[in-house]
Amino acid sequence: xxxxxxxxxxxxxAVFSLRLVSDLCKTPGLSGSTVTLMDxxxxxxxxxxxxAKKYVEEVGADLKFEKTMNLDDVIIDADxxxxxxxxxxxxxxxxxRQIGEKYGYYxxxxxxxxxxxxxxxxFSNYNQLKYFVDIARKIEKLSPKAWYLQAANxxxxxxxLVTRTVxxxxxxxxxxxxxxxxxxEKLGLEEEKVDWQVAGVNHGIWLNRFRYNxxxxxxxxxxxxxxxxxxxxxxxxxxxxxxxxxxxxYRFYGVMPIGDTVRNSSWRYHRDLETKKKWYGEPWGGxxxxxxxxxxxxxxxxxxxxxxxxxxxIKENPSVRLSDLGSVLGKDLSEKxxxxxxxxxxxxxxxxxxxxxxxxDALLNDNKARFVVNIxxxxxxxxxxxxxxxxxPALVDKNGIHPEKIEPPLPDRVVKYYLRPRxxxxxxxxxxxxxxxxxxxxxxxxRDPRTKSDEQVEKVIEEILALPENEEMRKHYLKx
Amino acid sequence: xxxxxxxxxxxxxAVFSLRLVSDLCKTPGLSGSTVTLMDxxxxxxxxxxxxAKKYVEEVGADLKFEKTMNLDDVIIDADxxxxxxxxxxxxxxxxxRQIGEKYGYYxxxxxxxxxxxxxxxxFSNYNQLKYFVDIARKIEKLSPKAWYLQAANxxxxxxxLVTRTVxxxxxxxxxxxxxxxxxxEKLGLEEEKVDWQVAGVNHGIWLNRFRYNxxxxxxxxxxxxxxxxxxxxxxxxxxxxxxxxxxxxYRFYGVMPIGDTVRNSSWRYHRDLETKKKWYGEPWGGxxxxxxxxxxxxxxxxxxxxxxxxxxxIKENPSVRLSDLGSVLGKDLSEKxxxxxxxxxxxxxxxxxxxxxxxxDALLNDNKARFVVNIxxxxxxxxxxxxxxxxxPALVDKNGIHPEKIEPPLPDRVVKYYLRPRxxxxxxxxxxxxxxxxxxxxxxxxRDPRTKSDEQVEKVIEEILALPENEEMRKHYLKx
Numbered sequence: 026x027x028x029x030x031x032x033x034x035x036x037x038x039a040v041f042s043l044r045l046v047s048d049l050c051k052t053p054g055l056s057g058s059t060v061t062l063m064d065x066x067x068x069x070x071x072x073x074x075x076x077a078k079k080y081v082e083e084v085g086a087d088l089k090f091e092k093t094m095n096l097d098d099v100i101i102d103a104d105x106x107x108x109x110x111x112x113x114x115x116x117x118x119x120x121x122r123q124i125g126e127k128y129g130y131y132x133x134x135x136x137x138x139x140x141x142x143x144x145x146x147x148f149s150n151y152n153q154l155k156y157f158v159d160i161a162r163k164i165e166k167l168s169p170k171a172w173y174l175q176a177a178n179x180x181x182x183x184x185x186l187v188t189r190t191v192x193x194x195x196x197x198x199x200x201x202x203x204x205x206x207x208x209x210e211k212l213g214l215e216e217e218k219v220d221w222q223v224a225g226v227n228h229g230i231w232l233n234r235f236r237y238n239x240x241x242x243x244x245x246x247x248x249x250x251x252x253x254x255x256x257x258x259x260x261x262x263x264x265x266x267x268x269x270x271x272x273x274x275y276r277f278y279g280v281m282p283i284g285d286t287v288r289n290s291s292w293r294y295h296r297d298l299e300t301k302k303k304w305y306g307e308p309w310g311g312x313x314x315x316x317x318x319x320x321x322x323x324x325x326x327x328x329x330x331x332x333x334x335x336x337x338x339i340k341e342n343p344s345v346r347l348s349d350l351g352s353v354l355g356k357d358l359s360e361k362x363x364x365x366x367x368x369x370x371x372x373x374x375x376x377x378x379x380x381x382x383x384x385x386d387a388l389l390n391d392n393k394a395r396f397v398v399n400i401x402x403x404x405x406x407x408x409x410x411x412x413x414x415x416x417x418p419a420l421v422d423k424n425g426i427h428p429e430k431i432e433p434p435l436p437d438r439v440v441k442y443y444l445r446p447r448x449x450x451x452x453x454x455x456x457x458x459x460x461x462x463x464x465x466x467x468x469x470x471x472r473d474p475r476t477k478s479d480e481q482v483e484k485v486i487e488e489i490l491a492l493p494e495n496e497e498m499r500k501h502y503l504k505x
Numbered sequence: 506x507x508x509x510x511x512x513x514x515x516x517x518x519a520v521f522s523l524r525l526v527s528d529l530c531k532t533p534g535l536s537g538s539t540v541t542l543m544d545x546x547x548x549x550x551x552x553x554x555x556x557a558k559k560y561v562e563e564v565g566a567d568l569k570f571e572k573t574m575n576l577d578d579v580i581i582d583a584d585x586x587x588x589x590x591x592x593x594x595x596x597x598x599x600x601x602r603q604i605g606e607k608y609g610y611y612x613x614x615x616x617x618x619x620x621x622x623x624x625x626x627x628f629s630n631y632n633q634l635k636y637f638v639d640i641a642r643k644i645e646k647l648s649p650k651a652w653y654l655q656a657a658n659x660x661x662x663x664x665x666l667v668t669r670t671v672x673x674x675x676x677x678x679x680x681x682x683x684x685x686x687x688x689x690e691k692l693g694l695e696e697e698k699v700d701w702q703v704a705g706v707n708h709g710i711w712l713n714r715f716r717y718n719x720x721x722x723x724x725x726x727x728x729x730x731x732x733x734x735x736x737x738x739x740x741x742x743x744x745x746x747x748x749x750x751x752x753x754x755y756r757f758y759g760v761m762p763i764g765d766t767v768r769n770s771s772w773r774y775h776r777d778l779e780t781k782k783k784w785y786g787e788p789w790g791g792x793x794x795x796x797x798x799x800x801x802x803x804x805x806x807x808x809x810x811x812x813x814x815x816x817x818x819i820k821e822n823p824s825v826r827l828s829d830l831g832s833v834l835g836k837d838l839s840e841k842x843x844x845x846x847x848x849x850x851x852x853x854x855x856x857x858x859x860x861x862x863x864x865x866d867a868l869l870n871d872n873k874a875r876f877v878v879n880i881x882x883x884x885x886x887x888x889x890x891x892x893x894x895x896x897x898p899a900l901v902d903k904n905g906i907h908p909e910k911i912e913p914p915l916p917d918r919v920v921k922y923y924l925r926p927r928x929x930x931x932x933x934x935x936x937x938x939x940x941x942x943x944x945x946x947x948x949x950x951x952r953d954p955r956t957k958s959d960e961q962v963e964k965v966i967e968e969i970l971a972l973p974e975n976e977e978m979r980k981h982y983l984k985x
Contacts, residue, residue, distance in 0.1 A: 138952065277944055293951035293959065408890065441932045442948065445925055452921050464757055468922065471773035472618065474954035479773065 028057035029389060032099035034160060035110025035177060036062035037069030039076075039332040040366060044377030045107070046077045047370040050086035052382055054390035061091040063099035064110070069329065070094065072336035076347075079339050083347055084373065096160065100167045107381050108160055109176040111144065112152040113494050115322060121149045121489055128485040130475050131297065132313065137473070139289045139447040142228055143318045145178045147454040148466050149489050151498035154458045157183045161191035172388075174198060174381050175399065181227040181447075182454050184399045185414040189455070196426065197399025197414060198380045199227050201284020207266040208232075208281065212245050224406055224431045225439065227399050227416045228285040229447050231278065233435050246281070262309035262317030270294045270304035270311070278443065279436045288313055289447070292474055347371060384421055391423035398426055406431055408440040413448055463502040508537035509869060512579035514640065515590025515657060516542035517549030519556075519812040520846060524857030525587070526557045527850040530566035532862055534870035541571040543579035544590070549809065550574065552816035556827075559819045563827055564853065576640065580647045587861050588640055589656040591624065592632040593974050595802060601629045601969055608965040610955050611777065612793065617953070619769045619927040622708055623793045623801075625658045627934040628946050629969050631978035634938045637663045641671035652868075654678060654861050655879065661707040661927075662934050664879045665894040669935070676906065677879025677894060678860045679707050681764020687746040688712075688761065692725050704886055704911045705919070707879050707896045708765040709927050711758065713915050726761070742789035742797030750774045750784035750791070758923065759916045768793055769927070772954055827851060864901055871903035878906055886911055888920045893928055943982040 031049075036042045042062065049055055062077070064070040074092050081088045093099055100106055111118075122133035122143075130136070135146040146153065157175070164171050175184045175197035184197035205221045214237055222234035235242045250272055257267055265271060271287040273294075282290075288311060294304040298314050305311025312321060335350060348371055369375050376383065380396050387394045395418055402415045405428050409415060419428040435444075450469065457465035463486065470482040490499045511529070516522045522542065529535055542557070544550040554572050561568045573579055580586055591598075602613035602623075610616070615626040626633065637655070644651050655664045655677035664677035685701050694717055702714035715722045730752055737747055745751060751767040753774075762770075768791060774784040778794050785791025792801060815830060828851055849855050856863065860876050867874045875898055882895045885908050889895060899908040915924075930949065937945035943966065950962040970979045 277948060291948075291952050293956075296957070410888065437932075438936075441929055445929060449921055449925060452917075456918075468757060468771075472771050472954075474952075474956075476773075476954075477776070 028059065029055060029104045029385065030059045030061065030102050031385065032061040032063060032103040032106045034063050034096070034099055034106065034108040036073055037064035037066045038109050039069070039073055039328050041109050041176070041379070042073045043076060043080070043370055044379045045382055046080060046088070048376050048379060048382035049088055050081060050084050051373060051376055052386050054386050054392060055382065056087045057089075059089040059091060061093060061099045061103065063093050063096065065094055067094060068333070072332045075336040075339050076332065079345075080347055080370070096163060097167060100160070100163045100171070103164075103168050103171045105172045105174060105381075105385055106160065106164055106168070107174040107176055108157070110156065111177060112150070112156045115144070115325070117152075117492075117494055118144055118146060120492060120494075121146065124488045124492075125485060127488075128481050129477065130470075130473070130485060132295070132315075134470060134473075134485060134489070136295070136313070137450055137469070138291050139229065139443060140450060141290065141295050141313045142178070142285055142288050143313045143321075145228065147179050147182045147450065148457065148469060150179070151458060151501060152494065153177070153179075154182065154186060154454075155497070157187055158190060161187045161193055161195065164193050165191055169193065172196065172385075174384070176381065179227075179454075180399055181229070181414060181416075182451050184227070185401075185412070185451060186455050186458070188401050188414060189412055190459070196384075197227060197416070198384070199284070199397070199399070199416065200378055200380070201228060201230060201286065201416075202397040202418075203378060204266040204284040204287070205232060205235075208235075208246065211267055212242075212249055214242070214245070222418055222429065222431065223283050223397065224417050224435050225286065225415065225444060226413070226447060226451075228289050229444060230283045230286055230397075230416050231435060231439050231443075232281040232283050233431060233433055233439075235281070246275075257306070259306040259309065259311075262305075262312040262314070262320050265305050265311055268305050268311070273304070278438050280439065387421040388423060388425070393420060393422040395419070396421050396426075398428070400426060400428065406440065406444070407434055408437075409444060409448065413451070457502075461501040461504070466502075508539065509535060509584045509865065510539045510541065510582050511865065512541040512543060512583040512586045514543050514576070514579055514586065514588040516553055517544035517546045518589055519549070519553055519808050521589050521656070521859070522553045523556060523560070523850055524859045525862055526560060526568070528856050528859060528862035529568055530561060530564050531853060531856055532866050534866050534872060535862065536567045537569075539569040539571060541573060541579045541583065543573050543576065545574055547574060548813070552812045555816040555819050556812065559825075560827055560850070576643060577647060580640070580643045580651070583644075583648050583651045585652045585654060585861075585865055586640065586644055586648070587654040587656055588637070590636065591657060592630070592636045595624070595805070597632075597972075597974055598624055598626060600972060600974075601626065604968045604972075605965055607968075608961050609957065610950075610953070610965060612775070612795075614950060614953075614965055614969070616775070616793070617930055617949070618771050619709060619923060620930060621770065621775050621793045622658070622765055622768050623798045625708065627659050627662045627930065628937065628949060630659070631938060631981060632974065633657070633659075634662065634666060634934075635977070637667055638670060641667045641673055641675065644673050645671055649673065652676065652865075654864070656859075656861065659707075659934075660879055661709070661894060661896075662931050664707070665881075665892070665931060666935050666938070668881050668894060669892055670939070676864075677707060677896070678864070679764070679877070679879070679896065680858055680860070681708060681710060681766065681896075682877040682898075683858060684746040684764040684767070685712060685715075688715075688726065691747055692722075692729055694722070694725070702898055702909065702911065703763050703877065704897050704915050705766065705895065705924060706893070706927060706931075708769050709924060710763045710766055710877075710896050711915060711919050711923075712761040712763050713911060713913055713919075715761070726755075737786070739786040739789065739791075742785075742792040742794070742800050745785050745791055748785050748791070753784070758918050760919065867901040868903060868905070873900060873902040875899070876901050876906075878908070880906060880908065886920065886924070887914055888917075889924060889928065893931070937982075941981040941984070946982075 125133035164173050173195040180197040187195045202223050209219050218238050220236040223230040224233050225231050265287045274282045298310050301310030301314040309317035311317050386392045398419045399414050399416050402409045402413045403411045405417050406415050417428050419426045453465050453469050467482050470476050605613035615628050644653050653675040660677040667675045682703050689699050698718050700716040703710040704713050705711050745767045754762045778790050781790030781794040789797035791797050866872045878899045879894050879896050882889045882893045883891045885897050886895050897908050899906045933945050933949050947962050950956050
């Protein structure tokens with residue numbers, strides 16, 4: 026078995042890192058690997074390292090850890106570099122959102138038609154896109170054979186940017202396609218008898234094939250919609266796969282939007298909080314309303330706090346077992362989301378659902394498996410340029426990534442009325458980033474339904490560029 | 506010489522018909538042709554016929570005329586069928602515009618990003634699109650070898666609709682490309698030394714090549730912009746080729762918008778009358794403001810009145826010569842637009858500038874010439890589907906239409922940020938028309954920056970469909 030070096034950039038993100046570490050421990054073919062955890066927040070980095078080591082020790086896995094706050098270190102000698110970092114973090118996102126809302130841009134200027142996900146900035150996130158390219162350039166220089174796995178948003182803009190500009194092996198991963206399983210479960214279908222396929226772009230994928238027992242499964246969904254959709258209520262702000270918005274989009278486009286595609290609808294579903302509640306359910310109005318997103322940020326805050334608490338407890342009680350922590354930390358871990366997460370991590374049989382480690386296993390140990398990958402289109406989806414990164418299923422084995430034929434093809438409406446306008450904004454984001462031509466961002470906002478005057482556009486851009494974090498962005502766009 | 510039968514549908518449109526008739530008289534190779542004038546307005550039809558016959562008699566040309574109010578008649582035995590009719594006329598356009606404005610859609614619901622031209626309806630003009638298909642079907646049945654020449658707006662939607670659905674020879678013609686000559690004249694260049702090329706879609710063409718004396722001519726334009734553009738003032742609402750809007754679009758896209766492309770900008774230039782004046786000049790704010798369009802409608806009204814006056818005068822004074830009419834009708838004909846028009850028609854050397862007759866001459870008599878044609882893309886412009894009708898230069902001879910290689914290619918910004926969104930709305934218009942799925946028109950309006958609620962969309966559509974003229978459209982979309 027090849028011992029492999031895996032670097033995780035942004036490892037301070039607890040849930041993601043511990044999922045990957047636990048998946049590694051449950052992948053015999055990757056035993057003996059070295060994981061380099063990298064983050065600029067040392068406190069969070071240490072906490073993850075403590076928990077990860079405890080976990081490995083407890084499950085008796087053979088995994089070595091390294092820790093660094095330096096980008097070169099995490100890349101040198103790496104075979105796989107997984108990036109999940111968000112430059113500036115949520116603090117920056119909220120600063121930019123507030124400036125946008127001050128000038129009439131509800132939910133901020135980066136909220137755009139078909140890109141409403143609240144941490145999927147594509148225009149005011151110069152630093153994040155720059156970081157993607159910096160990482161890719163360093164891989165090209167320091168570990169040219171390494172794979173770059175894009176896990177950080179915006180995965181669509183990020184993976185397209187890297188694959189167009191840096192000649193390294195790169196692929197993007199998300200987990201939106203699990204929305205299909207939500208539907209399968211809700212309809213009470215036996216998973217192994219379901220034949221599904223999704224295609225589109227990240228946070229813009231559609232269920233082009235949905236068969237059950239050899240027949241079309243959409244009538245089963247229609248029946249559920251007919252009989253039960255009126256009683257639907259979200260369990261949390263992200264629980265929107267069968268919301269009125271998803272069903273309305275399904276009716277228009279002819280196939281179901283999957284995962285975050287449901288969030289990425291048009292302004293018709295997002296005009297204001299009341300409209301969001303109508304389409305994404307009470308009380309939150311979906312993940313991307315002011316209430317829904319706050320719920321998420323509070324959750325993240327709790328995770329960070331608990332991670333630190335658990336790490337501190339382990340340090341003070343080296344012999345404690347992770348499995349006993351529930352009784353120790355009691356209420357903190359009682360929230361349903363945590364309980365499920367911890368259960369999954371501690372369950373030796375169940376993997377996290379993240380694709381990164383199984384992908385590495387498939388490539389290195391030829392453990393063929395189906396993934397949903399973000400790779401350049403090159404003809405996979407009709408009517409989309411070759412160099413646009415699409416999100417499609419693929420078989421992965423030792424010979425690489427083998428995208429599936431999209432069958433049946435995506436409906437023309439999805440390609441022409443949804444993907445193409447979404448792709449246009451990706452192209453605008455990348456051209457603005459690559460050329461520093463501020464007029465592209467202005468042109469985007471001139472076309473924005475929230476824009477009433479040129480002056481509004483000038484002011485909101487000026488104030489975002491004036492942020493202390495955006496010195497480099499300022500120079501890039503204002504050439505001063 | 507082949508005597509040829511040419512049908513003109515909507516021949517009551519005086520300027521267009523008389524231009525074609527005069528061009529025919531100045532085309533020796535088409536001597537002996539028969540022109541069938543068709544219109545549903547008999548009074549206007551008779552007026553045109555009277556003037557046309559007088560003209561032919563006066564210039565001693567060999568042209569025979571037929572008159573009909575029946576569509577089959579104008580098509581049977583025709584070699585060329587030219588359609589310039591506007592079903593419902595301006596009365597219908599204004600009714601629909603007023604309903605739109607009643608519900609908050611300034612300039613009507615058909616005014617859309619990159620399609621602001623005030624008589625270029627694409628969503629509420631079911632009758633006009635239906636008429637295009639009816640004509641094409643009749644050609645297919647009655648004169649399958651005939652060419653269908655699309656001159657009626659919307660030329661883009663119309664020619665794409667016909668070429669996709671009816672297997673006949675069809676081509677669209679406009680005259681927007683003459684905007685290039687306006688630039689050449691304004692820069693004081695010698696026309697024969699200019700090498701130009703335009704490409705795009707109808708009312709969406711761009712000057713991709715502009716050379717003078719073997720060198721790039723754009724620096725000459727930049728110089729004019731630098732030195733003289735600030736003094737620019739429109740002579741009439743349509744005189745916008747070198748307006749602030751044209752220059753601003755040039756700066757962003759890198760090549761000049763030509764002809765009606767300047768009108769077809771984004772809402773940034775069309776938010777309200779004041780904005781239109783800023784970008785298209787005082788006093789009108791361009792052809793598509795409430796004032797500019799009124800100017801045009803008044804002009805049309807005068808033309809119709811004068812046409813009837815002239816026809817009546819000819820009938821009462823059979824021996825009068827057209828060239829003497831100036832003194833007779835005095836003031837009416839004094840307006841500069843008319844004087845130029847009449848001069849051109851009466852000048853045996855000068856053709857009208859319409860492409861239809863020279864096109865017929867090139868095909869039939871191999872008088873090779875360069876035209877700007879609307880034909881299916883089939884790879885001519887990169888990044889555009891093959892079955893989208895594009896407007897490009899082509900050499901025409903007895904073997905047909907030979908589109909030029911677009912060199913240099915259109916800038917990516919034009920293709921990706923201008924043509925693709927415009928094409929998306931064409932696709933929506935055609936799919937709505939062909940399927941009768943009202944949700945497409947609703948989806949278009951949900952995305953419209955003037956839309957604030959679903960209710961607004963429901964009401965405006967309902968009232969437009971309720972118009973007496975729209976009984977067939979109602980059945981088509983509401984299935985009742």
